[in-house]
Amino acid sequence: MFECPNCGEKTIKKWTKFCMGPIRSTRCSHCGVKLSVPYKSLYIISALLILIYASPRLGIRGISHLILMSFYGFIGTYGYYKFVPLIVKLEEGDAGYKEQRRNNTFHGLAYFVVTFGAMIALTI
Numbered sequence: 001m002f003e004c005p006n007c008g009e010k011t012i013k014k015w016t017k018f019c020m021g022p023i024r025s026t027r028c029s030h031c032g033v034k035l036s037v038p039y040k041s042l043y044i045i046s047a048l049l050i051l052i053y054a055s056p057r058l059g060i061r062g063i064s065h066l067i068l069m070s071f072y073g074f075i076g077t078y079g080y081y082k083f084v085p086l087i088v089k090l091e092e093g094d095a096g097y098k099e100q101r102r103n104n105t106f107h108g109l110a111y112f113v114v115t116f117g118a119m120i121a122l123t124i
């Protein structure tokens with residue numbers, strides 16, 4: 001169980017956090033605040049996609065690639081649980097809502113640019 005960053009109660013199940021992306025949110029069953037993970041967590045997916053995509057191009061193929069992908073998946077999941085914090089997702093009218101939304105847009109776009117930019121760079 002993970003602690004709610006607002007009230008400190010352990011109300012968030014591991015599976016709930018696993019299924020939560022920056023776009024998805026859940027409510028704390030104790031204080032009712034909307035919770036999510038920061039858009040920056042997308043960079044973990046970005047790194048995994050780039051590694052999975054780059055490996056065959058670096059000569060890692062077949063069973064080695066499968067083993068490596070499992071390893072990447074494990075590291076990514078571990079990193080997500082260990083280092084990605086739960087955050088209070090501000091709602092319209094809350095102080096700092098616009099700033100959070102602006103940051104989300106920036107990191108959301110940066111995720112696409114970094115991920116697909118790297119894949120295009122690796123392809124050509």
Ligand SMILES: [Zn+2]
Binds near residue numbers: 030033
């Ligand atoms: Zn709470």
